[in-house]
Amino acid sequence: MVEAKEMINETECETKFEPKLIGFLCNWCSYAGADLAGTSRVQYPPNIRIVRVMCTGRLDPQLILNTFRYGADGVLIAGCHEGDCHYIGGNYRAYRKYILLKEFVKKMGINEKRLRLEWVSASEGERFAKVVREMVDDIKEIGPSPFGVTTTGGVVEDEPEPKI
Amino acid sequence: MEEEPRIGVFVCNCGINIGGVVNVEEVAEYATTLPNVVVSRSSLYTCSDRGQGMIKDDIDEFKLNRVIVASCSPRMHEPTFRKVIEEKGLNKYVFEQANLREHVSWVHSKQPEEATKKAKDLVRMAVAKARLLESLPQHLVDVKGEALVIGGGISGLTAAKSIADRGFKVHLVEKTPNFGGKMAQLYKVFPTFDDPQELLNPLVEDIMAHPNITPYLSAEIADIEGYIGNYRAIIREQTEEKEIEFGTIIVATGFNAYDPNGEFKYGKHQNILTAMELHQLMRADGPTQGNLVTPAEGKPPRSIALISCVGSRQNENTVPEGKKPNAYCSRVCCTGMIATGMEIKEKSPDADIFVLYRDLRTHGKGHEELFTEFRQTGSTMIRYTDDQLPMISSTQGAEYPLSVTSYDSLSGLNVEIPVDLVVLATGMIPDDSASNIASKLHITISADGFFQELHPKLAPLDSVTDGVYLAGTAQGPKDVPDSVSQSLGAAAKACAPMALGQVEVESTIAVIDEDFCTGCGVCQGSCEFSAIVFEERDEGKKVSKVIEALCKGCGTCGSSCPSAAITMLHFKDAQLDAMVKAALTPQAGEK
Numbered sequence: 001m002v003e004a005k006e007m008i009n010e011t012e013c014e015t016k017f018e019p020k021l022i023g024f025l026c027n028w029c030s031y032a033g034a035d036l037a038g039t040s041r042v043q044y045p046p047n048i049r050i051v052r053v054m055c056t057g058r059l060d061p062q063l064i065l066n067t068f069r070y071g072a073d074g075v076l077i078a079g080c081h082e083g084d085c086h087y088i089g090g091n092y093r094a095y096r097k098y099i100l101l102k103e104f105v106k107k108m109g110i111n112e113k114r115l116r117l118e119w120v121s122a123s124e125g126e127r128f129a130k131v132v133r134e135m136v137d138d139i140k141e142i143g144p145s146p147f148g149v150t151t152t153g154g155v156v157e158d159e160p161e162p163k164i
Numbered sequence: 165m166e167e168e169p170r171i172g173v174f175v176c177n178c179g180i181n182i183g184g185v186v187n188v189e190e191v192a193e194y195a196t197t198l199p200n201v202v203v204s205r206s207s208l209y210t211c212s213d214r215g216q217g218m219i220k221d222d223i224d225e226f227k228l229n230r231v232i233v234a235s236c237s238p239r240m241h242e243p244t245f246r247k248v249i250e251e252k253g254l255n256k257y258v259f260e261q262a263n264l265r266e267h268v269s270w271v272h273s274k275q276p277e278e279a280t281k282k283a284k285d286l287v288r289m290a291v292a293k294a295r296l297l298e299s300l301p302q303h304l305v306d307v308k309g310e311a312l313v314i315g316g317g318i319s320g321l322t323a324a325k326s327i328a329d330r331g332f333k334v335h336l337v338e339k340t341p342n343f344g345g346k347m348a349q350l351y352k353v354f355p356t357f358d359d360p361q362e363l364l365n366p367l368v369e370d371i372m373a374h375p376n377i378t379p380y381l382s383a384e385i386a387d388i389e390g391y392i393g394n395y396r397a398i399i400r401e402q403t404e405e406k407e408i409e410f411g412t413i414i415v416a417t418g419f420n421a422y423d424p425n426g427e428f429k430y431g432k433h434q435n436i437l438t439a440m441e442l443h444q445l446m447r448a449d450g451p452t453q454g455n456l457v458t459p460a461e462g463k464p465p466r467s468i469a470l471i472s473c474v475g476s477r478q479n480e481n482t483v484p485e486g487k488k489p490n491a492y493c494s495r496v497c498c499t500g501m502i503a504t505g506m507e508i509k510e511k512s513p514d515a516d517i518f519v520l521y522r523d524l525r526t527h528g529k530g531h532e533e534l535f536t537e538f539r540q541t542g543s544t545m546i547r548y549t550d551d552q553l554p555m556i557s558s559t560q561g562a563e564y565p566l567s568v569t570s571y572d573s574l575s576g577l578n579v580e581i582p583v584d585l586v587v588l589a590t591g592m593i594p595d596d597s598a599s600n601i602a603s604k605l606h607i608t609i610s611a612d613g614f615f616q617e618l619h620p621k622l623a624p625l626d627s628v629t630d631g632v633y634l635a636g637t638a639q640g641p642k643d644v645p646d647s648v649s650q651s652l653g654a655a656a657k658a659c660a661p662m663a664l665g666q667v668e669v670e671s672t673i674a675v676i677d678e679d680f681c682t683g684c685g686v687c688q689g690s691c692e693f694s695a696i697v698f699e700e701r702d703e704g705k706k707v708s709k710v711i712e713a714l715c716k717g718c719g720t721c722g723s724s725c726p727s728a729a730i731t732m733l734h735f736k737d738a739q740l741d742a743m744v745k746a747a748l749t750p751q752a753g754e755k
């Protein structure tokens with residue numbers, strides 16, 4: 001009997017993986033969009049912790065890599081749509097860094113779905129919520145990050161032990 | 165020596181907005197376990213006088229040198245709390261805000277436990293950043309006492325005159341050959357039925373003669389650059405170009421009338437007009453010298469249908485294929501339609517009027533009274549629904565050239581009305597130049613396409629860019645009284661920094677450490693504002709230097725420098741890194 005109970009607990013544990021996401025949002029569009037999701041009372045899963053930056057152009061690849069190193073299961077970078085960046089082209093430069101980062105992250109053995117860049121305007125509260133929902137679902141599917149200090153689980157199959 | 169951080173944490177209930185979901189007491193209690201936190205409290209409304217008083221008292225009592233408020237979005241109240249701590253002699257940059265409302269309680273309202281956990285995480289992240297915050301020197305810039313007003317409709321004219329009357333110079337730029345905008349094209353303006361020219365002419369005369377106003381007609385802004393207090397633009401007037409300098413900007417680019425092409429048979433029969441076209445037809449300077457006759461037959465109309473909400477309040481069902489629905493209400497067409505009905509009755513007392521409306525929104529001062537008066541004319545009101553739009557067909561050879569069929573939800577019947585004239589109460593869309601102006605001035609546009617205000621309730625006249633203000637229908641549909649009120653407000657806002665002569669700008673700029681800089685120039689190529697230049701040092705060494713007044717603090721250079729020589733003040737690598745680390749490793753942040 002006791003055994004059976006433990007088994008149930010274990011399966012519960014497995015389905016209860018709650019990914020930890022870090023979102024880097026630019027102040028002018030995406031942070032405002034996330035605020036609008038709030039003002040409009042749009043609901044989304046509570047898995048994301050948002051860090052405000054003035055512009056996505058600020059995002060240093062090193063910071064993103066550190067974020068994975070500290071155990072984030074996913075990283076969202078969100079900024080203004082093309083042509084809307086408050087600082088003209090910060091988002092374009094962020095995009096170029098993102099392309100390189102994606103390659104790098106893959107080489108580190110991190111599933112590329114864990115890093116996502118989205119353009120979310122100040123009026124797209126619902127879309128911000130949708131992006132978070134999608135990311136949480138995607139990452140639940142692929143499981144905890146191999147760097148995860150927050151999870152007890154071992155390394156996920158398609159993600160070999162990271163080398164850095 | 166750096167002084168040891170002494171952090172005060174103030175967790176806000178925001179009435180029940182946060183406290184109704186997040187266990188605020190628990191969060192405040194938790195904050196006391198975090199490093200360098202010397203006091204942590206909750207309050208009902210931290211932004212109230214009482215809440216602010218509490219922060220001030222604690223700064224004294226606990227000798228706080230860092231303050232965290234965990235409440236609403238910093239986009240809302242960061243300036244408020246920064247002011248509070250400044251009053252106590254602290255530098256405004258030692259303040260940090262955690263967003264427990266927009267990013268927690270309002271979006272996780274059915275998950276109180278998870279919300280409380282997330283709130284604690286956000287407070288822990290704020291503490292991690294606050295420990296590393298630094299006081300930054302104040303940056304003041306001079307504000308030139310001249311303003312640029314873009315758009316010469318009633319809004320731009322009103323703002324320009326108001327600024328000029330206060331003694332500042334104004335450059336008023338209008339792209340058409342005439343001032344007055346759309347108002348100048350109307351027959352009469354509700355609710356008073358004034359001739360718009362009688363209102364506009366004295367204003368335009370004042371403007372043209374005003375010693376402080378330079379008017380530009382058939383002109384456009386060819387180029388614009390700068391920041392609050394110090395803008396420079398090139399105005400192209402016909403073939404001439406002129407460079408001007410000014411400190412503030414008012415955007416009053418107005419609206420365009422919605423083009424109903426392809427809807428309600430518009431364009432298929434001469435007797436189907438937009439409201440704007442009917443105004444022009446009724447004017448004394450119109451094609452028929454103000455005689456109201458049908459365009460096709462040249463005869464006075466016997467029966468007229470007015471249809472509301474054309475191009476406004478659209479949804480996927482009512483919008484023609486390939487167009488994006490305009491979800492908003494244009495706010496002037498209902499009363500406009502009623503007023504037009506009364507004007508028609510004045511010109512042709514025997515004409516029968518049929519008003520086909522969805523809802524009648526006569527919200528303005530005196531508008532409902534106008535509607536009550538209109539009902540005395542005995543006109544027929546028909547309420548159509550958005551799933552069955554009225555249909556118009558031409559009836560060649562019949563007594564009346566057009567026929568309107570509609571479902572009437574008031575009587576539950578389908579009605580068929582023979583008419584001579586159909587008038588579409590078309591709504592407003594933003595001026596074509598809006599997106600171009602938005603990207604030139606780095607201001608934002610809301611989902612409806614009109615310019616977005618900084619805050620719908622607290623900062624309705626500000627754009628997101630300091631020194632740029634919004635006036636009139638450029639910001640959203642309005643009638644003339646509302647446009648004028650907003651323009652007077654925007655003018656007053658623009659005058660404030662000009663009257664002070666100096667404003668404080670953000671000190672959160674880039675700083676280059678010359679010892680690390682190799683002079684590669686990568687940062688200069690990444691700065692959109694040409695804010696970085698080379699400077700020669702001894703032995704011919706070249707180093708990069710940030711021009712403080714030009715740097716906007718975006719941080720793009722910082723993330724591009726291969727030598728890590730650039731520090732972004734207030735968003736330092738170490739500060740962001742600490743936040744991320746705190747978010748992901750709870751135990752690392754605890755005492």
Ligand SMILES: Cc1cc2nc3c(=O)[nH]c(=O)nc-3n(C[C@H](O)[C@H](O)[C@H](O)COP(=O)(O)OP(=O)(O)OC[C@H]3O[C@@H](n4cnc5c(N)ncnc54)[C@H](O)[C@@H]3O)c2cc1C
Pocket residue numbers: 314315316317318319320337338339340343344345346347350352353354355383384385416417418419420421439440496500503590591592595597601635636637638642643644645647
């Ligand atoms: C059919 C209809 C009937 C109406 N009837 C009434 C009424 O009876 N009573 C009432 O109170 N209100 C009425 N209104 C509303 C009224 O027309 C508006 O409130 C008013 O015109 C708004 O003025 P504005 O200056 O904001 O915009 P506009 O009148 O649109 O003026 C904007 C000006 O800016 C210029 N401009 C645009 N872009 C640029 C640029 N990039 N550079 C330079 N110049 C530029 C334009 O050429 C224009 O002259 C009606 C509206 C409609 C459509």
Ligand code: SF4
Pocket residue numbers: 472473474476477492493494495496497498499523524525589591
């Ligand atoms: S003012 Fe009246 S006609 Fe115009 S969009 Fe609003 S409800 Fe429709």
Ligand code: SF4
Pocket residue numbers: 676680681682683684685686687688707708724725726727728729730
């Ligand atoms: S990118 Fe860095 S090293 Fe290169 S010039 Fe700029 S500050 Fe100096």
Ligand code: SF4
Pocket residue numbers: 673674690691692693694695696710714715716717718719720721722
């Ligand atoms: S922070 Fe932005 S604006 Fe300032 S120097 Fe760097 S790139 Fe230019």
Ligand code: FES
Pocket residue numbers: 026027028029030054055056057078079080084085086087090091
């Ligand atoms: S300000 Fe939003 S991406 Fe640059």
